[in-house]
Amino acid sequence: MLTRIIIMTLMVVLPTVNAQDFQGVATYKTHRDFDIKMDSTKVNDAMQKQMIEMMKKQFQKTYTLTFNRSASVYKQEVALDKPQVGSGFQMSFSSGGSDMLYKNIQQKTYIDQKETMGKKFLIKDSIVPIDWQLQSDTKHIGEYMCFKATYTKQVPKLNFNFNSGSNKKEDNTEKEKEPEMTERMVTAWYTPQIPVSNGPAQYHGLPGLILEIHDGKLTVICSKIVINPEEQIKIESPTKGKEVNQKEYDIIMDKKQKEMMERYAPSRGSKDGAIHITIGG
Template sequence: MTTITRIIILILMVIVSSVSAQDFQGIATYKTHRDFDIKMDSTKMNDAMQKQMMDMMKKQFQKTYILTFDKSASLYKQEAELDKPQVGGGIQMSFGNSGSDVFYKNIKDHNYVDHKETMGKKFLIKDTISPIEWKLESDTKHIGEYMCFKATYTKKVPKNNFNFNSNSNIDDDTEEEKELEMEERTVTAWYTPQIPVSNGPAKYQGLPGLILEIHDGKLTVICSKIVVNPEEKIKIEAPTKGKEVSQKEYDVIMDKKTKEMMERYAPRNGSKSGEVIQISIGG
């Protein structure tokens, strides 16, 4: 990072230091979008159906979230959505949560509580916040009225390839036990020291200012509105209802449930053409 950039950041941090000393709060609105690569069996689904499904999925991955925050904690919640849309042929599409999930994050105590309602059951995922090794870059840009600085970090993630091929055999033990192929991904964030909280949407945090934009693989999160010190005081409390599990325990449960669902809806020899197929991708 250049000397000039360092000086600018220091100046901004000095300017907002008086704000930092106050007991301030804020509400930030984020819009999310996710690109995707999906393989479909052209012998089982015509071009019109494929286009209809792709358009439906694009809309499903466009969501709005509200982050309410103060200096030490935050709540991140998706705005409620309408009922799940359906595509012809008995295919029901469901992606992510239904608006009932709440992600509480305490950056002071370095922990989080993730309330999720999955398959009719409520979970309270309690765990510690993993530190992110951000690299502060020299690039700057404005997002609305806020001067933002770029930061990046690299992580390893499994390759996700969704294959809608009805001829695939999910009961193949070799396929299930195959080791996940990993790839390296660079995450880019844009943060503003003008809002002096080390916080951001979802699990993103750890920068000297609120994160207003995230590019994480095919996921894009952009802040569209910010209200600082709203007239009505915000109450930020961790959710309390649900079965308490760690993140690792929840991931194991979800992996098991996903395999059970795939087996349940897997096409079988002699299956009826009108049989309902439900495709669910968490987000």
């Protein structure tokens, strides 16, 4: 209750966006830590180091959030090139160049346009409420006074294991098991000085724009905000792609991932070592 009183007081006392209708553009930098273990004796230290550097660059991205009081569009600003490591080995990740997330906070819906494996999807679904716990901690991010909020969620442990050896039936049975779950706390920093209940990606639902997120090994930090830019901005929802809901899309992606794992798994009797890649959160 004390925290809520402080927040409401600050929203009155601190300088805020006073216009009835306003727009803004926030720039966010993202970074994701990861662990990589290579058991193959054929992957030397130099190649392993190069692979790690390539992956680091892939997880350092810049996004823009264009928003008003009711809606927003979140999109990657710069698409990264496909990294290559050594001769005959290539690592590629979705650049997200055409990906776009539209959120309508008033209507509590979102439209997520994704291009995956050469095919565009238009995911339409309802925004899932987040059970934020407001905290009394404060800090400044740039010129904005920010407050802390947290919530916990259940997430699957991610472990991509490209292992060698025979592909036994019992191994296929193991793949079909439900993924092991773990509990993770998400921390957000938001500012009541920009009174929109929005934020980067799927994060939302706080009494102010979210400027910073710590979600497992994912970090999202706002580096720049422009309120009421001179050039009028249109916030429009994406329209291209096969329409599915979130559950349907997740089922499609799960199937595609299993197909890829089977396709690139070492052949039976292969003497190559295993590569274990863990991307936490």
